[in-house]
Amino acid sequence: MSQIKAYQERIDEFLSSILDDAPPQKPADAKIIHDSVWGTNTFHPWEVALIDCPLLQRLRRIHQTGLAFLVFPTATHTRFEHSLGVTTLVENLVNHLNSNKKNSFIDEEERYNLRLSALLHDVGHSFFSHVSEMVYARMPVFQELLTEISNEYDGLRPKGHEIFSFFMVKSRVFQKYFAKIVSNCIITKDVDSIREYLNKDNWDRLAGWIIGYSKDPKEKYLAEIINGPFDCDKLDYLARDAKFAGPVIVYDIDRFYYTLDTLKTGDVENLTVTLSGITALEQILISRMMMFSYIYHHHKVRSSEAMIKRLCFDLMEEEMPDAPDRIKIKLSHPVDFLKYTDEVLLSSYSDLYNIPHHSKTIINELINRSLWVRGNFVSDFNLEKGSCHPSYTSLEEDLHVPENIKELKAFKEKIISEVKSIDRTCPIESRDIWIDVPKAPNADEVSRVKIKKSHSSSESVPLIDVFPIAAWIDAYKAQKWKSHIFCKKGYQNIIYEASKKVFLDTYKMEIQPYTKSFCKIEP
Amino acid sequence: METIATYQQLSVFIEGILDKYFSGKDLREFTGNHEQLHRCFYELKQQHPKYFQRLTFDVNSNYPYSKDLDSILQDFQICGIINKLNPTFKTIIFNGDDDLSARKEKRIPFVNEDELIAFATELTI
Numbered sequence: 001m002s003q004i005k006a007y008q009e010r011i012d013e014f015l016s017s018i019l020d021d022a023p024p025q026k027p028a029d030a031k032i033i034h035d036s037v038w039g040t041n042t043f044h045p046w047e048v049a050l051i052d053c054p055l056l057q058r059l060r061r062i063h064q065t066g067l068a069f070l071v072f073p074t075a076t077h078t079r080f081e082h083s084l085g086v087t088t089l090v091e092n093l094v095n096h097l098n099s100n101k102k103n104s105f106i107d108e109e110e111r112y113n114l115r116l117s118a119l120l121h122d123v124g125h126s127f128f129s130h131v132s133e134m135v136y137a138r139m140p141v142f143q144e145l146l147t148e149i150s151n152e153y154d155g156l157r158p159k160g161h162e163i164f165s166f167f168m169v170k171s172r173v174f175q176k177y178f179a180k181i182v183s184n185c186i187i188t189k190d191v192d193s194i195r196e197y198l199n200k201d202n203w204d205r206l207a208g209w210i211i212g213y214s215k216d217p218k219e220k221y222l223a224e225i226i227n228g229p230f231d232c233d234k235l236d237y238l239a240r241d242a243k244f245a246g247p248v249i250v251y252d253i254d255r256f257y258y259t260l261d262t263l264k265t266g267d268v269e270n271l272t273v274t275l276s277g278i279t280a281l282e283q284i285l286i287s288r289m290m291m292f293s294y295i296y297h298h299h300k301v302r303s304s305e306a307m308i309k310r311l312c313f314d315l316m317e318e319e320m321p322d323a324p325d326r327i328k329i330k331l332s333h334p335v336d337f338l339k340y341t342d343e344v345l346l347s348s349y350s351d352l353y354n355i356p357h358h359s360k361t362i363i364n365e366l367i368n369r370s371l372w373v374r375g376n377f378v379s380d381f382n383l384e385k386g387s388c389h390p391s392y393t394s395l396e397e398d399l400h401v402p403e404n405i406k407e408l409k410a411f412k413e414k415i416i417s418e419v420k421s422i423d424r425t426c427p428i429e430s431r432d433i434w435i436d437v438p439k440a441p442n443a444d445e446v447s448r449v450k451i452k453k454s455h456s457s458s459e460s461v462p463l464i465d466v467f468p469i470a471a472w473i474d475a476y477k478a479q480k481w482k483s484h485i486f487c488k489k490g491y492q493n494i495i496y497e498a499s500k501k502v503f504l505d506t507y508k509m510e511i512q513p514y515t516k517s518f519c520k521i522e523p
Numbered sequence: 524m525e526t527i528a529t530y531q532q533l534s535v536f537i538e539g540i541l542d543k544y545f546s547g548k549d550l551r552e553f554t555g556n557h558e559q560l561h562r563c564f565y566e567l568k569q570q571h572p573k574y575f576q577r578l579t580f581d582v583n584s585n586y587p588y589s590k591d592l593d594s595i596l597q598d599f600q601i602c603g604i605i606n607k608l609n610p611t612f613k614t615i616i617f618n619g620d621d622d623l624s625a626r627k628e629k630r631i632p633f634v635n636e637d638e639l640i641a642f643a644t645e646l647t648i
Contacts, residue, residue, distance in 0.1 A: 154583035157590055213583055220584060265585040380601070387603035390534065391626060394598060397530040404529065442597050445581075447557040448588050464557055471612045477601055 003145040004152065010335040011167040015174055018054045024181040025052050033084060037240050041088045044112070046194060047119060049181040051084070055123050055168070059083060061341035065241055066128040067304035068295055070369050072245035075295070079122045079129065082236055087118040089232035093225060096257035100455060105262075109197050110222065112190070117169075117206040117226050121233060124164025126337035127345050131305045133160040135312040136334035138399040145334075149211075158211040162227065164338065169207035175200070212445075217268040224271040229446045230256075230284055238287050247294040251283035263452050263460055274452045275466070282467050285446060289472060292441045293480050303372045303486045306434035308345065311362045314431070318356050326354035358431065372434065374519040375487040375495030376511065378503065380478045382518065384510035392483070392507045396437040408435065414506065415485070418498035426494055433495060434486040440477045443469050492521050525633040526576060533577045534595045535630040537564075538604060538623055543636075543643035545617050553648040555613045558586050563648050565589070570645065574634075 027045035034040050043051065050056060059079035068075045094106045094114060106114070126132045136142055137160050150157050158166070168174055178198070185191040205215070205222075212227035214220045225232060235253065242249035259277025262269050273281055295301060316331045329344070330336055347353075350363040365371070378388060395411065398404050412430045419426050446469055450460040464470060487495040496516055503509040516523070527536050545551045554560055561580070565587035568575035580587040596615075599605045608614040627634075 150579050155580045155587075155589075156583060157579055157581070212581075217583075223583075268585050270585055388601050389622070390538070390598060390602045390604065390620065391531070391622075393601050394531045394534055401529050404531065439594065440597060440601070442593050443557075445584075445588065447593070448561075448584060448586060450585065462558065468612050470555070470557075470607065471609075473597075474600065474607055474612065477597070481601065 003141070003148050007145055007163075007335065008167050008170065010333065011164065011338075012171050012173045014335060014338050015055070015168060015171050015177075018058070019173065019177050022054045024049050024177060024184060026184045027181065029186075035081065035085055035088065037081075037236070037243055038085055038088045038092075041084075041091070043084075043087070044115075044190065045185050046178075046181050046191065047087070047115065049184065050116075050119060050178065053177070053181075055174070056080065056083065056119070058341055059122060059125065061343055062125050062127060062129060063342055064129060064237065065245065065295060066131045066301070067308060067366070068241075068245060068298070068301050070304045070366070070371065071298055071300045072295065075241070075245040077240055077244040079125050082240055083119055083122050085236040085240055086121060086232045087115050089235050090114045090118040090225060092257065093232055093260065097260050097262075100258065100260055101262075106222075108190075109193055112194060113197075113202065113206055114209075114222065114225055117209045118232060120169055120206075121165055121210050121226055122161065123168050124161040124166070124338070126161070126164075127340050127342050128305075128308055129161070130159075131308050132312065132337050135309055135316075136160060136331075136337050139334055140400040142334045143400045153208070153211065153213045156211055156213055158227075160334065162211045164335075165210045166207045169203055169210065175203055217266075220268050221262045221271040228271055229449045230271075230273075230281065234284070234288065238284065238291060241291060241295060242287070245295050247290065249287045249290060251287050252280040256280035256284065261452050261455055263450055264458070265450065265460075270450070272450060272452050272460070274454050275461075276454075278451065278463075278466055281451075281463070285467075285469055286472060289441055289476055293476070297438055297480070297482070299374055299377075299482070299484055300371055302436050302438065302484060303374070303434075304366065306436055306486045307362050307366055307372055310431065310434060311345070311359055314356055314359045314362075318359075320354050320356065323354045325352075327352055328354045370489060372486040373489050373492050374484050375433065375492045375521075376485040376499040376503075376519065377482045377515065378509060378511070379482040382512045382515045384512055386508070386510075388483070389507035389509055392509065393437060395435060411435065411502070411506065414502045415495065415498050418501055419491075419494050422494055422497060426491070428488065428491045428494070432488045432491070435483070436486060437483045438481070440481045441473060443473055492519060496521050527574060527631065527634070528577055530577075530591065530595075532630045533591060534598060535623070535626050536574075536634060537578075537592070537595055538599065538620075539627055539631070539634070539639045540642045540646060541617055542619055542623055543639045544646050544648070545619070546643075551617045551619075552608075552614050553617065555607055555611075555615045560648060561588050561592060562586060563646055564592055567642060567645060571642065574638075574642070 027049040030045055031043050031048045032040055033043055062079045064077045064079055064082050065075050094111050098105050182195050209223040209226040212223050214223040256277055259273040261272055261274055263272040315329055346367055350360050395408055416430050447464055449463040451463050453459045485499050500511045503511055527533050565580050568578055578589055578591050580589045604620050605615050605617055
């Protein structure tokens with residue numbers, strides 16, 4: 001059986017497990033929901049019933065920025081409000097696009113489609129959002145799926161949660177559930193049209209948009225509203241993450257709206273802005289980079305994420321014997337990750353779990369915010385001469401391949417063996433350190449955006465010709481990108497000394513002495 | 524035949540091709556034009572799909588785009604294998620790295636030098 005089919009079956013099973021016992025609520029009317037970022041917004045009756053179903057409600061228990069709340073205490077916002085925010089932005093974006101194009105470019109039915117796709121775009125997230133996604137992405141069975149998806153959908157390589165959301169929208173279990181919602185609605189013209197057009201083909205289109213795919217190239221701009229270079233997802237998470245975490249990030253969304261347009265290149269019609277919207281677009285792209293520096297790549301955020309990853313790998317590797325009256329956390333397949341939300345992994349009742357003792361220790365450390373610390377780091381500015389070794393920068397790549405896991409393990413073992421040669425009694429083990437080699441933000445799909453000269457013109461210029469986004473990213477890499485070695489508190493001094501030697505011996509990377517003070521290691 | 528199956532192998536493979544491309548050339552510059560660069564490697568993949576299977580391209584938009592290629596070039600930059608010329612950043616300089624042959628031997632011993640030269644001659648960057 002193909003992986004696509006096998007995963008679809010597992011997702012159907014998961015959906016049955018959460019939806020079968022929760023029949024849809026009867027939607028009374030449209031509802032007004034207040035949001036601290038985008039204000040007051042209306043949701044249609046069928047959306048309200050969907051919002052109230054367990055599939056959307058579970059997003060209330062998944063933090064939008066993973067474990068960033070351990071560093072930025074107010075960053076406790078969740079995937080739930082983000083999903084509502086994206087839906088609101090879709091509405092605004094469609095209104096402006098229609099107004100800029102001076103016609104009903106996107107009709108009402110398509111607007112409903114886009115709103116549904118926005119509401120559902122993140123339902124495939126599992127605990128701590130991207131953190132757990134990075135763990136199951138290392139499973140060979142997920143890589144096989146990714147290859148199949150890539151072959152089937154024009155070479156796209158979507159993220160794990162996007163693929164799961166895609167499968168959920170394509171699921172017959174979900175579609176039947178939604179049909180029940182619509183049949184419960186009081187008949188109006190809108191409800192009637194929803195009932196008519198939400199057939200299998202249309203659900204497939206909606207699902208495709210979540211992974212950035214459009215079968216018809218003329219409709220690519222629709223997919224790009226949901227998943228594209230400046231989609232509503234980015235517009236929401238940048239504003240929301242900044243507002244809740246604290247850093248002041250500003251971009252001129254009104255200006256951006258007024259310059260929105262579409263551009264035809266051959267058969268493809270893409271979402272774009274006109275030249276007068278460049279500054280607003282620059283603000284959005286630079287804001288994204290600032291957020292990496294402020295929040296996503298903050299060393300304490302990375303260290304807490306490292307701890308959750310460590311915990312997951314322990315749970316994946318160690319099969320505990322069954323114990324009566326104990327709660328088991330099973331992570332043997334990527335779809336298993338969907339069964340758990342943040343509160344399960346950070347439960348103060350973890351003593352009741354049938355999991356290894358060292359896993360319980362990590363949970364307690366996270367609950368009490370006793371985070372791992374920096375034992376060393378590598379960056380463009382703290383290497384004596386030369387740069388990072390290419391084998392090191394790709395050390396965390398393709399960890400579904402046994403040889404690569406072996407290489408990473410060997411590197412860690414070398415550090416531990418060096419630790420033992422410094423102090424034979426040091427109790428630290430390989431599992432107590434974590435090598436973190438993050439990816440710097442890249443220009444990825446933004447690089448191929450073409451900007452329209454004006455609303456009335458069909459001429460265009462590549463975005464990178466008028467705004468050197470690549471140069472900004474280069475500067476980020478030189479000044480901000482860091483790869484850390486995290487370790488348990490109290491061992492940073494010995495890990496620094498040991499890893500410094502191993503970096504030099506293995507990768508000819510000579511760490512500058514001031515690195516120690518950067519890591520706040522006492523001399 | 525063994526194939527290039529992992530990111531690390533692909534990274535060494537692409538560096539190997541660039542290394543051969545610039546072998547014996549005084550001017551070690553290539554285009555920073557995103558579209559041109561991605562199209563060149565896409566065409567190379569079209570000619571030799573077996574070798575470039577791991578280099579995936581998203582063809583669902585205005586031109587073929589490879590996340591892998593972007594990511595590999597980003598790694599090259601972090602490692603100093605390439606750098607971009609100020610102030611326009613429209614030209615990339617290939618510096619190479621001394622350890623390439625050792626890494627090639629470890630990662631892709633099944634790709635021989637002649638094959639790399641053949642791919643390099645087909646490249647127009």
